[in-house]
Amino acid sequence: MSYGELARLVADASARLDRLDTAGGEPIAVPATKTPGTIALVLACLRAGLAVVLPPATLPAVTRQRLLARAGCRHVLGAEDADHAGAAPDPVPFAAPAAPGAGEDVAFVLTTSGSTGVPKLVPLSAGAVERFVDWAAARFELGPGACVLNYAPLNFDLCFLDVWATLHHGGQVVLVDPDAATNGRHLLDVVDDHAVTVVQAVPMAHQLLADAADAAGAAGEPARRLTSVRHVLFTGDHMPARCLARLPAVYPGARFYNLYGCTETNDSFLHEVDPQALPPGGIPIGSPLPGVEAVVLDADGAVVSGPGRGELVVATPFQSAGYLGADPAAPGPFVDAPAGRPPGTATRFYRTGDIVRRDPTGLLYLEGRNDFQVKVRGTRVNTAVVEQVLLDHEEIAEAVVLAVPDPVAGHLLHAVLRRVPGASVNTLTLRGHCARQLPTAAIPATFRLTEEPLPRTTTGKPDRQSLGPLPTPSRPGTTTPTRKETVR
Amino acid sequence: MNNETLIKSYLIEEFLPEVSAGDLATDYDLLTNGVVDSLGLLKIIAWIETEFAVTVDDAALDPDNFRSVDAIGSFVARASVPVEAG
Secondary structure (H helix, E strand, O other): OOHHHHHHHHHHHHHHHHOOOOOOOOOEEOOOOOOHHHHHHHHHHHHOOOOEEOOOOOOOHHHHHHHHHHHOOOEEOOOOHHHHOOOOOOOOOOOOOOOOOOOOOEEEEEEOOOOOOOOOEEEEEHHHHHHHHHHHHHHHOOOOOOEEEEOOOOOOOOHHHHHHHHHHHOOEEEEOOHHHOOOHHHHHHHHHHOOOOEEEEOHHHHHHHHHHHHHHHHOOOOOOOOOOOOEEEEEOOOOOHHHHHHHHHHOOOOEEEEEEEEOOOEEEEEEEEOOOOOOOOOOOOEEEOOOOEEEEEOOOOOEOOOOEEEEEEEEOOOOOOOOOOOOOOOOOOEEEOOOOOOOOOOOEEEEEEEEEEEOOOOOEEEEEEOOOEEEEOOEEEEHHHHHHHHHOOOOEEEEEEEEEEEOOOEEEEEEEEEEOOOOOOOHHHHHHHHHOOOOHHHOOOEEEEEOOOOOEOOOOOEOOHHHOOOOOOOOOOOOOOOOOOOOO | OOHHHHHHHHHHHHHOOOOOHHHOOOOOOOOOOOOOOHHHHHHHHHHHHHHOOOOOOHHHOOHHHHOOHHHHHHHHHHHOOOOOOO
């Protein structure tokens, strides 16, 4: 599709927008179905000066209604009208005070990648988005002549780079169909057919591409090489060194970057990786982007100035002012500048929840989370929330959800549960219970149901250590199945 | 074994080891309920190709074809219609 055709779609979308009563300036909800029509709708809203709320296309309907009510949306506009023509949520004009600064110039409202029943709303101002897309376009050559792969779902903050920065600066965007996103052969064809120059994706996607490229070689065909790609970005999760080592062969003409960020602040750290000289201590998240201030805080909240470890706290030129509809007085991850920080100008910081290590050269390395957050197939999941949802079931007396690292999915969740005596609940009904309240990635891969009390520590907390050994799930996980091959 | 029984026993062995065949309704939504993710879909497709000696072309990769025991059953029935060799 050309920019001219896109402009016509935007004009159509603007006409639809004009038929709505938008005098109140409430944000417009556009379910993030990945189509050119959705992109045109978003552009039309931005042109009209209306904020766009992008709920995940896969969000359960009930959750979406609650989310949009909290965002103050009066209108839901879907690209495929028939699919989304559902009534707008009962309008609840901003019941809670909007977050400080989350005022009239909000352009995008994203949702946190979802662990709780109703995701948090992250408003991003037009200025924040503008600063980010300008940085990204200059850094990764996203302008005319560029062809940028969009792998992530349209509601992810990653799209500020691969979709919105690219369109703002005149490059071409190639949308990966979410239903085919784990089909390595399909991904390979897409990158090849469009001569993609920039690939930003979670490590899993790069691994799928490498697997598919090698499978072609093993099948006696010429090895597939993605020679058009100039910039390879991995983000959203830990990049396994073994996977990274395979990438230079797959993308022979590319530079490689580890990009670190989160929905609330967008990207904050970047590290260009020299694939010929992989650092022995893992791949760093690197150094702050221009304009980013970063502090490492130890467990007591004191600034770690030299080498050491602690929670990463950042302030970026691209960040949100705070969650929409959140009580500004309630404790949250948005905090004032930490005392004792290095000289800087930022006044509002964001606690990432990520534990990092700073080496003697000043580079940061990701070590883990300081809470129960894990990534399952690129989606942030809080295992404590999953436990809570399971405990809400009337026949479940105890619940522990364990996250076990998995080479493909990042983590897989395993639920160990005690049901009440005489309960009729089984794992199928429990899955349904979870599916009604949680995003799909948060539904545990396996469930173990018992009627015995779960082991507890002396302080009465579930004893996670002694819950193992876990059942080895005979589930997708360790290998990527190849078509035409027995996988049992 | 008829196809439905075969499909059920495969799904149980592969994805739901703790479930008995009688409990798995043939219209149980395997995707929405998180039994099968997108990698799981590829496994199912690989199994169908091997088990039923059919070729699943990319056009048939619509997840709805594999959403439940019933859906997989009808998909296999459609795909198994003999075509003339050529």
